[in-house]
Amino acid sequence: MATIAEIVEALEESGDVVATSTFRGDTRVVVLPERLAPVARRLQVEFGFDMLIDVTCVDYLQYPGARDRFGLVYSLFSTESNQRLWLRVFLNEPDLEVDSLVPLWESANWMEREVYDLFGIRFRRHPDLRRILLPEAFTSHPLRKDYPLQGRGERHHLPVIERGES
Amino acid sequence: MIQPQPWIEGRLPADSVITTTVEQAINWARQSSIWPMTFGLACCAIEMMSAGASRYDMDRFGAGAFRATPRQADLMIVAGTVTYKMASRVRRLYHMMPDPKFVIAMGACTVGGGPYFKWGYHVVKGVDLVVPVDVYVPGCPPRPEALLEGLMRIQDKIKAHRIGKTGDAAWFKPGEKVEDRLPLPHHTGHVAAPGPQQARTDHQKIKG
Numbered sequence: 001m002a003t004i005a006e007i008v009e010a011l012e013e014s015g016d017v018v019a020t021s022t023f024r025g026d027t028r029v030v031v032l033p034e035r036l037a038p039v040a041r042r043l044q045v046e047f048g049f050d051m052l053i054d055v056t057c058v059d060y061l062q063y064p065g066a067r068d069r070f071g072l073v074y075s076l077f078s079t080e081s082n083q084r085l086w087l088r089v090f091l092n093e094p095d096l097e098v099d100s101l102v103p104l105w106e107s108a109n110w111m112e113r114e115v116y117d118l119f120g121i122r123f124r125r126h127p128d129l130r131r132i133l134l135p136e137a138f139t140s141h142p143l144r145k146d147y148p149l150q151g152r153g154e155r156h157h158l159p160v161i162e163r164g165e166s
Numbered sequence: 167m168i169q170p171q172p173w174i175e176g177r178l179p180a181d182s183v184i185t186t187t188v189e190q191a192i193n194w195a196r197q198s199s200i201w202p203m204t205f206g207l208a209c210c211a212i213e214m215m216s217a218g219a220s221r222y223d224m225d226r227f228g229a230g231a232f233r234a235t236p237r238q239a240d241l242m243i244v245a246g247t248v249t250y251k252m253a254s255r256v257r258r259l260y261h262m263m264p265d266p267k268f269v270i271a272m273g274a275c276t277v278g279g280g281p282y283f284k285w286g287y288h289v290v291k292g293v294d295l296v297v298p299v300d301v302y303v304p305g306c307p308p309r310p311e312a313l314l315e316g317l318m319r320i321q322d323k324i325k326a327h328r329i330g331k332t333g334d335a336a337w338f339k340p341g342e343k344v345e346d347r348l349p350l351p352h353h354t355g356h357v358a359a360p361g362p363q364q365a366r367t368d369h370q371k372i373k374g
Contacts, residue, residue: 134288135250142287151287 001081007047011039030088037099040074040087044104049076049085052105055112057119061145068092070121074101091121100126118143189329196240196266197324198228200317203239203263208246210273210307217310229317236262241320242297243313247275247282248290260297268323270316271299274306281306322349 011017016039018030031039043049053075060066068090076085100123101108112123113132120141224230233239236259274280282289303316326349331341
């Protein structure tokens with residue numbers, strides 16, 4: 001059973017890793033967007049990370065010291081060795097596309113839909129990339145930092161629900 | 167020692183027969199077994215669970231059997247924020263319930279959008295835009311007592327229901343239904359205000 005340090009070392013040897021950091025025992029590995037799927041597959045097959053806990057995203061617009069706009073967070077867990085690892089992928093406009101991890105972990109399906117819904121990041125080869133929380137008629141992605149606090153008035157264009165119709 | 171206080175035991179001869187009206191019997195049966203649907207959408211659901219648990223005990227009113235399917239439910243307690251995405255599902259579940267069915271709008275969000283009324287981009291401004299609401303229970307969230315009060319109002323509404331027909335058409339032939347009575351509170355915690363209310367702070371005044 002490889003320790004986290006050995007796993008990170010093995011990833012660094014293959015040249016997939018941009019940066020790593022550790023904070024209070026949690027290890028973060030930054031990879032390039034085009035290398036995400038191979039690295040994730042290797043972590044799953046070779047190092048036994050059989051569970052994808054979470055997929056989420058951070059918008060670093062006007063964040064002090066940030067160089068990239070969006071930062072995806074993949075939280076991985078191994079039920080065999082009880083180890084955790086965080087994968088980070090940074091994306092910039094206009095190229096907001098990254099490979100879907102649904103072929104590796106089924107749990108990525110709805111979480112990637114949520115990231116798509118609220119941040120507008122598209123996942124290549126996702127089987128069903130639709131909005132999950134907001135209505136289909138919605139046009140923007142409200143968790144982006146440049147989304148106005150008072151909304152863009154989308155609700156005025158949503159279909160009005162009346163009591164009579166069903 | 168607590169004396170037993172029989173309300174009917176020991177008051178009638180052993181072979182007694184009681185007659186009542188069909189309307190009273192049916193309304194009594196309906197109002198005493200309002201089965202709500204398990205329909206918690208947000209934080210109001212916590213208060214709804216509390217109202218169903220032992221301290222407040224909705225089962226006293228025959229409404230403690232929360233059903234996990236609309237097909238067995240009589241009452242939909244919409245407890246929580248209804249989003250636009252959820253609105254079509256709410257209506258679908260309402261249509262799946264058998265008649266007679268009732269809806270309680272519980273909490274500020276379902277009554278009229280609540281804190282999301284003005285700028286919320288995702289919240290339906292009141293669940294009465296989606297399904298017909300019988301009783302509104304305001305509060306954020308309402309106390310369990312308030313929900314029980316709403317439940318009693320539903321019982322009043324059932325009690326005021328008339329099932330007879332007008333005219334003297336032949337027995338068991340369908341005719342025109344008698345109009346329902348106006349619901350009267352059968353027991354109430356309502357205290358009438360002593361006079362016209364003055365707005366105490368500025369935000370209570372309606373402007374524009």
